[in-house]
Amino acid sequence: MEELKKLYEELQAIPDDDVEAREKLWMEIIHKNKVLLKEKQDQINSLIMNRAGDLKELTKDLEKLKDLIKKTDPNNRTEDT
Numbered sequence: 001m002e003e004l005k006k007l008y009e010e011l012q013a014i015p016d017d018d019v020e021a022r023e024k025l026w027m028e029i030i031h032k033n034k035v036l037l038k039e040k041q042d043q044i045n046s047l048i049m050n051r052a053g054d055l056k057e058l059t060k061d062l063e064k065l066k067d068l069i070k071k072t073d074p075n076n077r078t079e080d081t
Helices: 002-013 019-072
Strands: none
Touching: 002 019
16 A cells, blocks of 8 residues: 555656656556455455355354254254255
8 A cells, every 4th residue: 555655646746748657657556556456355255265164164063063952852853944
């Protein structure tokens, strides 16, 4: 993020009539934004996959618990729907 701030500051320092330099810097800013967005998306995807794995494991544990309850207490059997 600091890099982007620095690039924007550089952009403000370039005179309006220096179109080439401004265009080059804008391209740098756009590229940096794309890279940062990709990194953030990868982090989000990683978090989602971790949570999905946690939920899958929790579901397995709950199924084991359900089976254990059925085996140990026949009066608490529930019908699967």
